[in-house]
Amino acid sequence: xxxxxxxxxxxxxxxxxxxxxxxxxxxxxxxxxxxxxxxxxxxxxxxxxxxxxxxxxxxxxxxxxxxxxxxxxxxxxxxxxxxxxxxxxxxxxxxxxxxxxxxxxxxxxxxxxxxxxxxxxx
Amino acid sequence: xxxxxxxxxxxxxxxxxxxxxxxxxxxxxxxxxxxxxxxxxxxxxxxxxxxxxxxxxxxxxxxxxxxxxxxxxxxxxxxxxxxxxxxxxxxxxxxxxxxxxxxxxxxxxxx
Numbered sequence: 263x264x265x266x267x268x269x270x271x272x273x274x275x276x277x278x279x280x281x282x283x284x285x286x287x288x289x290x291x292x293x294x295x296x297x298x299x300x301x302x303x304x305x306x307x308x309x310x311x312x313x314x315x316x317x318x319x320x321x322x323x324x325x326x327x328x329x330x331x332x333x334x335x336x337x338x339x340x341x342x343x344x345x346x347x348x349x350x351x352x353x354x355x356x357x358x359x360x361x362x363x364x365x366x367x368x369x370x371x372x373x374x375x376x377x378x379x380x381x382x383x384x
Numbered sequence: 385x386x387x388x389x390x391x392x393x394x395x396x397x398x399x400x401x402x403x404x405x406x407x408x409x410x411x412x413x414x415x416x417x418x419x420x421x422x423x424x425x426x427x428x429x430x431x432x433x434x435x436x437x438x439x440x441x442x443x444x445x446x447x448x449x450x451x452x453x454x455x456x457x458x459x460x461x462x463x464x465x466x467x468x469x470x471x472x473x474x475x476x477x478x479x480x481x482x483x484x485x486x487x488x489x490x491x492x493x494x495x
Contacts, residue, residue: 308386309421309429309472311484325480358428367476370419370434377428 264289266359266375273381280346280382284359284375291340292317297365298342300333302355303377310355314362315342349382356380387412388473388487395493396463404490406456406473412485416476418456420449423470423489432471433458460492468494 270282284298291298300312313323315333323331332345346353357380361373389407396402406418420433431440433449436456446461456475460467473487 308488309474309486311486322482324483326483363434367415367478367482368417368435369476370431371421371429371474372431372434372440374428374430 264361264373266361266373268357268359268375268378270357270378270380272379273383274349275384276350276382278349280344280349280353280380282344282357282359282378282380284342284344286340286342289361290337291335291342292337295364297362297369298333298335299360299362299371300344301358301360301371303358304352304355312344312346312357314365316365351382354380354382386488387477387485388475390471390473390487390490392488393491393493395495396460397495398463398465400463401459401461402463402492403460404458404471404473404492406458406487408454408456408475408485410454411479412454412475412477413451413456414454415478418449418451419474420447420456420458421472421474423472425469429472463494465494468492 265287267285297314299314315321315335330347335342356377358377359375360371363369363372417435421429422432423429436451437449448459450457470489472489477485
């Protein structure tokens with residue numbers, strides 16, 4: 263059974279860079295076909311796709327966040343990570359890692375982590 | 385403002401049939417498949433329907449999805465109290481070089 267677990271700081275200061283890691287168990291990030299994804303949910307709001315990475319290192323980001331986002335993968339640790347720079351209060355959200363089944367336009371997110379709340383505040 | 389439009393709320397009594405709509409455009413629903421996610425209170429979203437009408441293993445048959453043109457619907461028949469949750473639709477949007485978009489969510493209350 264595939265499981266994803268986010269980890270990282272719960273509180274970050276404005277203008278700083280957020281760094282989160284997703285640890286994958288029961289599967290390997292090196293297996294082709296899956297795209298490893300970050301999604302966030304602002305408090306009481308809907309979902310926002312941040313971007314994804316393939317095991318080769320190929321990435322694709324939400325155009326609205328692209329200038330501030332970096333997603334990387336560490337196949338030796340079976341993890342993938344998110345970095346989001348120039349934080350503001352508007353980045354306060356629950357951050358989820360998820361598995362994109364195909365990385366294609368007809369794909370879907372079939373496995374989700376439990377999510378981690380990140381608050382941006384001084 | 386979400387790209388896909390859902391009603392903010394829906395309700396029904398146990399045993400009833402409830403539908404939740406999701407409206408988009410030619411750049412998302414009109415050209416790609418739709419997925420639905422269920423988010424129980426305090427938990428992560430869970431895949432409910434994929435590729436318009438496919439149910440993952442373990443999802444009860446009383447959940448079904450349809451798509452027509454630039455709109456999609458989720459139907460729940462035989463509503464149960466444990467169905468009380470937030471429901472989100474999602475599709476790939478081909479604008480701006482492409483990105484995933486979601487609906488704003490529909491809070492389903494079982495009366």
